[in-house]
Amino acid sequence: MIFADFESFRASGATAKVCVIGSGPAGTTIARKLAAAGVPSVIFEAGGTEWSEDSQDFYRGKTVGDPYFDLDVTRLRFLGGCSNHWAGWCRVLDTHDFQPKAWVPDTGWPIGRADIEPYLEEVHDILELDAFRADVPISDDIRLVQLIKSPAVQFGEKFHDEIERSPLISLVLNTYVTELAGDGRRITGARIWSRDRDAGTFVADYYVPCTGGLENSRLLLWSNQQSNGAVVPNAAALGRYWMEHPQFLGGDAILSDYSIFPTDTTNEAFFSPSPAAMEARKIMNFGIRLIETPYGGVKQVIADLACVAPDFAEWAAYQLGQNLRCAAQLYVGWEQAPLASNFIRLSETDRDKVGVPRIELHWKKSDMERRTILEGLRLFGETLAARDIGRVRIADWLVNGEDYPTDQELAGHHHMGGTRMSDDPEKGVVDRNSKVHGVDNLFIGGSSVFATSGQCNPTTTITALACRLGEHLGGIAGA
Amino acid sequence: MARSAAVDLSRRRLIQALLATTAIPLLVSLPKDVDPNAIVEVGGWILKRGDLK
Numbered sequence: 001m002i003f004a005d006f007e008s009f010r011a012s013g014a015t016a017k018v019c020v021i022g023s024g025p026a027g028t029t030i031a032r033k034l035a036a037a038g039v040p041s042v043i044f045e046a047g048g049t050e051w052s053e054d055s056q057d058f059y060r061g062k063t064v065g066d067p068y069f070d071l072d073v074t075r076l077r078f079l080g081g082c083s084n085h086w087a088g089w090c091r092v093l094d095t096h097d098f099q100p101k102a103w104v105p106d107t108g109w110p111i112g113r114a115d116i117e118p119y120l121e122e123v124h125d126i127l128e129l130d131a132f133r134a135d136v137p138i139s140d141d142i143r144l145v146q147l148i149k150s151p152a153v154q155f156g157e158k159f160h161d162e163i164e165r166s167p168l169i170s171l172v173l174n175t176y177v178t179e180l181a182g183d184g185r186r187i188t189g190a191r192i193w194s195r196d197r198d199a200g201t202f203v204a205d206y207y208v209p210c211t212g213g214l215e216n217s218r219l220l221l222w223s224n225q226q227s228n229g230a231v232v233p234n235a236a237a238l239g240r241y242w243m244e245h246p247q248f249l250g251g252d253a254i255l256s257d258y259s260i261f262p263t264d265t266t267n268e269a270f271f272s273p274s275p276a277a278m279e280a281r282k283i284m285n286f287g288i289r290l291i292e293t294p295y296g297g298v299k300q301v302i303a304d305l306a307c308v309a310p311d312f313a314e315w316a317a318y319q320l321g322q323n324l325r326c327a328a329q330l331y332v333g334w335e336q337a338p339l340a341s342n343f344i345r346l347s348e349t350d351r352d353k354v355g356v357p358r359i360e361l362h363w364k365k366s367d368m369e370r371r372t373i374l375e376g377l378r379l380f381g382e383t384l385a386a387r388d389i390g391r392v393r394i395a396d397w398l399v400n401g402e403d404y405p406t407d408q409e410l411a412g413h414h415h416m417g418g419t420r421m422s423d424d425p426e427k428g429v430v431d432r433n434s435k436v437h438g439v440d441n442l443f444i445g446g447s448s449v450f451a452t453s454g455q456c457n458p459t460t461t462i463t464a465l466a467c468r469l470g471e472h473l474g475g476i477a478g479a
Numbered sequence: 480m481a482r483s484a485a486v487d488l489s490r491r492r493l494i495q496a497l498l499a500t501t502a503i504p505l506l507v508s509l510p511k512d513v514d515p516n517a518i519v520e521v522g523g524w525i526l527k528r529g530d531l532k
Contacts, residue, residue, distance in 0.1 A: 378525060381518075382525055385525050385527050386516070386527075392524070393525075394520075394523040396523060399523040
């Protein structure tokens with residue numbers, strides 16, 4: 001069932017045991033799993049069915065530290081959430097991504113890859129993926145890995161009809177949960193704002209914020225502030241350990257044979273380090289995206305020259321009337337070290353029109369990360385050279401220790417952490433079942449629970465975790 | 480991608496020559512009995528010493 005607002009939902013007399021907040025990949029997947037277990041749920045979606053300036057305005061905020069995207073642009077506040085601008089790139093966190101890195105504090109999850117593997121077949125159906133190809137080691141240090149470029153499922157569109165027909169899922173649009181109320185052991189209600197007015201409190205047995213890797217922290221920080229800490233009693237890590245996947249053009253490559261690596265339909269191939277290489281260099285995980293430029297013959301020679309002798313190549317390209325780039329570009333994206341000093345807090349001066357403080361995101365890339373990309377490109381270059389399959393040139397800004405470029409993508413729009421998973425309430429907000437420490441009926445879905453981020457796009461892992469949480473909650477709420 | 484041997488040959492020689500010119504300072508101080516497969520970093524390039532001969 002789909003309702004246009006909270007008033008029509010309340011008038012319908014529909015009930016729900018579980019209150020899911022947010023209709024993105026995590027929220028939608030959890031509600032579908034609950035329905036499969038026979039548990040009625042309601043999804044409160046703050047926006048409508050389409051993008052609107054008014055709705056996006058609630059997401060405005062401020063970033064302190066490194067340059068970052070505007071917070072009302074990097075996420076979407078309408079049906080389907082951020083799946084509406086998702087590119088569809090899929091890969092699951094690797095086994096080693098869940099394990100601690102002894103050389104980096106606060107890394108590792110309390111669960112392992114094996115805990116989400118039982119859900120991957122289901123994830124493949126949801127995201128419409130083919131089977132993943134096994135990684136291919138090209139040296140002891142570097143592996144050719146696969147990112148599947150999926151059809152980029154938009155959850156609001158794909159599951160609209162299913163939800164509309166479902167007697168067990170109520171999707172309520174234009175309904176903003178502004179705060180949760182709690183008594184220190186349980187959540188007692190969700191404060192609702194719908195159609196520009198206070199719509200009272202909604203009560204359910206369980207509550208599951210799935211509002212994204214920025215907004216989950218905002219909701220809980222504000223709820224905790226309003227309730228004197230009775231919503232998240234163990235709040236040491238709340239809002240902290242926030243992470244992104246920064247990415248920059250880190251160099252170029254010349255390959256001896258441009259057919260040596262299987263590239264996808266956009267001439268791209270992806271590479272990552274082995275766990276042993278990360279340990280040996282004491283670095284985080286990273287991903288190198290090699291983009292081949294599909295030239296042939298003389299154009300290929302000049303494109304190669306563009307790497308080595310750009311002035312000469314420019315002249316030669318001019319003679320040919322061509323605008324040629326270096327033959328293969330190397331973009332590097334990487335895993336950030338989880339740092340308590342990267343955090344979300346509530347603005348003391350700026351609020352949305354309902355009165356909820358906006359986000360102030362404090363975010364800065366660390367020296368460890370700078371070393372990760374430099375050593376990562378060296379590992380890749382050493383592998384290509386040792387096997388005589390190519391040569392790598394690391395970009396000047398990296399070699400010379402200059403600032404990060406400001407004219408590039410910056411990061412992946414991957415918002416992770418803030419309510420991270422840990423067995424230790426001092427280091428995390430949720431336990432291994434995604435339940436908030438010390439609160440019996442509050443669970444969290446989405447990438448805010450990521451303890452460490454790996455190097456790959458998060459949506460596949462988010463969906464797998466949501467399947468796991470949905471099944472777990474279905475077992476509890478259905479009992 | 481199909482390529483002619485002639486294009487590959489000339490391309491490889493051209494690239495090798497250009498790589499070597501970027502590393503002239505290193506060549507001057509290069510010991511004669513170094514391992515040609517040793518990896519060196521010159522001006523951001525990750526090369527084999529053999530590239531510089």
